[in-house]
Amino acid sequence: MDSVQxxxxxxxxxxxxxxxxxEKGFRNTPERYTILEEIYSLDHHFNVDDLYLLMMQKKYHVSKATIYNTIxxxxxxxxxxxxxxxxxTLSTSSYEKSYFDKQHDHLVIYKRDSDKEIAEIIxxxxxxxxxxxxxxxxxxxxNINSHSLxxxxxxxx
Ligand SMILES: [Zn+2]
Structure with a gap:
């Protein structure tokens, strides 16, 4: 995708x-847009900790509570x-940007020596x-509106 697009x-x-x-009457705070931009610059799945660390690395100070709330x-x-x-296992939730996405499903590959640790997600x-x-x-x-596989x-x- 080119930069103009x-x-x-x-x-x-x-x-x-x-x-x-x-519409919801929520506050229009700048950090929500910053977090949104950060998420849309990612090409992979992420969890709240990943996002929190990324924001920290960019010296953008935002609390985990704000991230949870924004998510x-x-x-x-x-x-x-x-x-x-x-x-x-009860793993943490992962997220991904979805607005422009085509429908896709996921293959979760576990590490061979462990049935709990995820090696890769395809x-x-x-x-x-x-x-x-x-x-x-x-x-x-x-009418089926969504599915999960x-x-x-x-x-x-
Ligand atoms: Zn995905």
């Missing part, structure tokens, strides 16, 4: 946030998506899932 996208998500905050706002505004990648998009969704909608006469495994030899 990137700037356009940043302006667009900021508008979405601005409108959301206004909730972004979720509700449809700007990010939440994941619980750990299947076998994103994949399989058009057959769209087909399954379609036939479930037809069979049950419903995770595969868990370990690397083969």
């Amino acid at each position: 990137k700037d356009k996208n940043v302006e667009q998500i900021k508008d979405v946030l601005r409108q959301y905050l206004q 909730e706002i972004f979720l509700d505004a449809g700007l990010i998506r939440k994941h619980q990648f750990g299947e076998k 994103e994949f998009c399989d058009p057959r899932i769209q087909g399954i969704k379609q036939s479930i909608e037809d069979a049950f006469g419903v 995770y595969f868990y495994g370990t690397k083969k030899d």
